[in-house]
Amino acid sequence: MKQLHKKIDLSVDIGGLKMRNPVMAASGTFGYGEEYEEHVPIDHLGALITKGISLKPHSGNPPPRLVETTGGMLNAIGLQNIGVKALIKEKIPNLMKFGTPIIVNVFGSTLREYGEVARILDGIDAIKGLEVNISCPNIKRGGISFGTDPRQVFKVVSKIRKASALPIMVKLSPNVTDITTIARSAEEAGADVLSLINTLTGMAVDVDNRIPKLGNITGGLSGPAIKPIALRMVWEVYNKVNIPIVGIGGIFNTYDALEFIIVGASAIQIGTAHFINPSVAMEVINGLENYLRDNHIGTIQDLVGSLETPTFSIL
C-alpha cells in the first residue's frame, strides 16, 4: 500500500489562531519555552501557551507542590508567576525567537484583574492569542472558582472580549456538573475558541505522618488518568457549541490526540506528557500526518468530530 509521499497539510485556523499544525504545549507545563529549548525543536510546535500570568507577581504555594498518582500527577503550583509586566519585558523577547505562535494564559482573582491583564497584553505583536484560565479562585466570592458558575464565566469572558482584539480561547474547568452550560456562556460572551480540560481537583495523603502530600492540601490532577473524562467533556461540548474546541487531558501519543480530534477537537494541547517524553509533541505531529496519509484524509478538519455513534440498541 506504499504510495507517493505526498505532503500532508496539518495547518489549522481556529477562531483566528493560525498554526502550522494542531499541536500546542499546554499552559504551566512548558514554562516560557526556554526551559525546553535544549530538548524540543520548539519552532515545530503549532503554538506555545505560557504559564498563567496575572497582574502582579505571585510567589505560589508552599511545597511539596507535586505528587505522582496512578496514571497521573497532582500539582499545586499555585499562582506562581512573574506578573504580566515582567512577562512582556523578560520573556516575550526570548519567546519570539522560536517563531512559534505565542498564546498567553491569563488569570485574575477579580473580574477587573482579568480585564487589566488582557488590556496590557493587547497589541503586543508577538502574542497571537489569549487563553483565559477561569479555574481560578474568585476572591470576592469566597474562593469559589469563576469557572464553575455560568454567569461568572459570561462576565469574565465579556470583560476580556472588550479589553482585547486578540483571539480569545477560554479554558474550561472540568470540576462542574454540566460543562456544556459553561461552554455556552463562554461562547455567548464572545469566546473564539474553547479549550478543555483543565485539571480535576484531587488530593493525596501521607499515611505515615497523616498529613496531606501537598503543601496546599489539594491540587490539580493531570495525565492519562483524566483522559477518559476529558474526552467525554470535549464530545459533550462539541455537540453543543459552534466555536472550535481544543482538546486537553492526558495526551501522551498520536492515538490519544486522534481520540480528541475524532470526538470534536480542532486542535490539542499536550501537558504532563512533556515531562515524561520531551519528544511527545514531535511524535504526535508526525503521527497525525501518517494517520491522515494512511487513511486518505485530506486535512485535519475532515477528521474533527468524525465519530460515528451506534444508531441502534437492544432493550
Next chain:
Amino acid sequence: MKQLHKKIDLSVDIGGLKMRNPVMAASGTFGYGEEYEEHVPIDHLGALITKGISLKPHSGNPPPRLVETTGGMLNAIGLQNIGVKALIKEKIPNLMKFGTPIIVNVFGSTLREYGEVARILDGIDAIKGLEVNISCPNIKRGGISFGTDPRQVFKVVSKIRKASALPIMVKLSPNVTDITTIARSAEEAGADVLSLINTLTGMAVDVDNRIPKLGNITGGLSGPAIKPIALRMVWEVYNKVNIPIVGIGGIFNTYDALEFIIVGASAIQIGTAHFINPSVAMEVINGLENYLRDNHIGTIQDLVGSLETPTFSIL
C-alpha cells in the same frame, strides 16, 4: 519494637450498620457474592453490597461494556439486573449463608420506583441496609441524573426514608460542581450514611474505526486513576456533614484505604481492585490491623478524620 500480639478490634457501627471490620465489597463489582465464593473468604468481609437492583429486570447496555484506560477502566454495564423480586427469591438465600451483612444497592428511573424497591426490601431479615444509587438517569427529567441536583436528591432520599426502616446509605455521584451541597441534602433528608464516590463519566474512542469503544458511548471510570478525586471529595464532605462517610474509589491496598479513613471515611468499599487481585479485601483487613497495632491506635474510629493540615503558609 515487637510487642505482644494484642488483638485489634476493627469493628465499626456506622449509622446502624454493624460490621466486623470497615471493608466492604462495592456494588456491581462483586456480583451476588457467589461469583467470588471460590476466590475470597466472603465471611471475612465487613459487608457485601449487591449489584444495583430496580423494580423490574433490565437487560443492560449493548457490548462492548468495558474498556481499560490508564490506571482505570470504563464500564457501561447499564441497568442490567434481575429485578428486586428475583433478588429476594434467588439470590438472598444464597447470600445469607456467608454470614456477612448484606447491603442492597437500589436505584430507580422514577422517584416512585426508588420508593417501591425500598419498600419491597424492608423487613427482609438478611438485609442489613440499603445503599441508594442516585447516579441514575432520571427519565422524567430528560436523563439528567438524580444525583446532580440537591432537590432531587432530597426527594429520593426522603422517599426511601419513608419506605424503609433499614439503615440508609446514600451513594453520591462525583460528576458535580459541589459534592458537599448534595451530601447535605441527603443528610437533611434522613440518610444515615453517605458513600462516595460512584464512577466519573468518561469515554474512549477506537481511532481505527472512529467509533466509541463502548456500546453505550460513555461509561463510568473506576480504579486507581480516580482515587485522588475521590479522596478530595471525601475530605470535603467530611468537613461539612455529621453522618458517617464510606470512602470508595481506586482502593487497591492498605495505604489507599488508610488515606480515605484519615481524610474522614469511617469505612471503605473496594470495587475494581477485586478484578485484579481477589485477595485485596483480606490484605486490607490485615493491613489495617497491623497499622493500628504499629501506631498504637486503639480503634479505627480514632483514625477517622485524623488528617493534620498545615496551619501556616508563606506569601
Next chain:
Amino acid sequence: MARVIFNRKISSDYYRMRILCPEIASRAKPGQFIMVRITELLDPLLRRPFGIHRLCHERDKHTDNNSPSCIEILYKIVGKGTIVLSEKKKGEGIDLMGPLGNGFYLEQNIETAVIVAGGIGVAPLFSLAQVLKGVKGKNTSRDKLTIFIGGENRKDILCLNDFKKIGARVVVSTIDGSLGTKGLVTDLLVNFLRKHSPLETKNLKLFGCGPLPMLRTLSEIAFYKNIPCQVSLESRMACGVGACQGCAVPTEINKEGDRVVLYQRACKEGPVFDSTIIFWDYKSILLKV
C-alpha cells in the same frame, strides 16, 4: 504461585508459554480459560484472558500421576499486555486465576468431530482435540477428527504438526494462498460437508473458535446442515468470574413463545456457547469488540 516453565516465540507474532500450576491443570477442561495478571504494577491494569491451549506434565517430572501439572497458553502479540507477557522469563512467578468458564460440552460418544479454527482461535482447540482423541489410542482413525485451520497467511497457521501427531486430519487454508488452499476456511468446510450424506453427518459435531465473521458463517452452515455446533467467543473481560457483567454476549432465548435477547456472560455461561443461541445480527457492534 504458578511458575513459567518456558515462554517461546514460535513465529513472528506468536508465543507459547508453559506454566507449572498443578491446581489449575488438574481441573482444567478444554474451552476453559485463565486470567493472567500481567504485572504487579498498574499498567496494564486488568488481567488478560487466555484459553487453555494444552494440558501436559512438567518435563523433568515424569510422575505416575495421571493429572497434568502444567498448562500451556498460545498467544498472539496484539497490545501492551501481550508484549509484557512475552518478556516473562523461565522460572518467573506468574499470577493466574482459573480454570474459568464453561468449556466445551462433550457427550460420552462423539463419533466424528470437525474443528474449525481461525488464526489464534486455534489456541483452545488443541486441548479439545487432545481430549476428543481420548487417552490411550482411542479414536485413532483419522476420519474421526478433522481440523480446519484458516489464517491470513502461512504465518498464522499454527499447531499443524501437533494436530497431525495426535492423529487428526488437518485441512489448511489461507487468504493469500501462501499455505493450503487459497480462500476462507468456511468455504472448505462447505465443500467437505457437501461430500458427506446427511446420514454421515448425523453424528457429527462442530466446534469453532476464531474471528467473529468466521464464527457467524460457521454457525449458519451448522444451522442449514442441522449439525450441533459449539463456538468459543471472545469478549472484553474485567473480573473473569461472572461478577461484573462486563463480558456480555447477546443471546436469543425463548421466553413464553417469544425470542428475546438476553445478555449472557462470556466468562461464566461461556466462553463456549451453542451457536444457535447467539444473536448474530448483533455483529455490527460485536465485530468492533
Next chain:
Amino acid sequence: MARVIFNRKISSDYYRMRILCPEIASRAKPGQFIMVRITELLDPLLRRPFGIHRLCHERDKHTDNNSPSCIEILYKIVGKGTIVLSEKKKGEGIDLMGPLGNGFYLEQNIETAVIVAGGIGVAPLFSLAQVLKGVKGKNTSRDKLTIFIGGENRKDILCLNDFKKIGARVVVSTIDGSLGTKGLVTDLLVNFLRKHSPLETKNLKLFGCGPLPMLRTLSEIAFYKNIPCQVSLESRMACGVGACQGCAVPTEINKEGDRVVLYQRACKEGPVFDSTIIFWDYKSILLKV
C-alpha cells in the same frame, strides 16, 4: 539511547548502576543530576531524579579521549520506581535526560574542602570529591579533603574505600555506633572545626548532601563559623528542566533591604544552593517532602 553497563546491588538496599552515555558524561559536572525514565509503560509515570555519582570510562574502551563516556548513579530502594530500576539488566537501553541543574560552584583554588554526607546523600558527593582531588596527582595530601559520612547503621555507610582510594581523609559516624563514632555526623564536624583556628578554616569550603535536618545543622555550623557552604537539596520533581515550577525550594533573598521569601527551582537554580539563602524555618513542611 543510553545503555546499562552494569547494575549491581552493593548492600541490602543500595544499588550502583553504570550507564554508557557519552553525551551526558562528557558535559556532566559534580552536583548535576539526570532524570531517568523508569519504564515505557505508565506506572510509575514520572521520571525519577538521580545525582551523578561518578564519571568514568567504559571499561573495555581505554581511549585517549579524556572526557568520560559513562556516568554512574548510586541509589537506594525506597519505592516502586527504584525497585523497577534495580531490575534493569546489563545491556538494556535506558532513557535519560541530562546533565540537569547547576552543580557545585567550584572556584579555581579551593585550598581545603570538607564534604559532609548523610546516607544516600553521599551519591553526588563522590563525583565532587573526584573533581576536588584534581586530575593528575594534584592535591594529594589527605589534609586537603575530608569526608564526613554519617548514617543510621553500618549498612548506610557507602563508598568508604572509594573516598580513601582517591586520597581523601574519611571520618565515619553511625547513629547506632555499628561503624565509626556513635552519634551525629554534624557533631563530629563541630569537633573537627573546633580543633582548627579561624585562620585555618579561612580558606575552607563546606559541601553537604543528605537528610534535611542534617543539612540544616550543617548550615547553622557554617553560619556560626562563617564558612562558605553549599548544600544539594532534594525536592519532588516532574519536568527536571525548570518548566513546571513543581520543585520549588523556599529561599530568603534581599529585596530592597527586606528579607523576602522566593521560591527557586531545585532542578534549575539548584539542586545545589548556597546554604545561607535557604529558608530553613520552613523545615516543618519541607521535612515531609
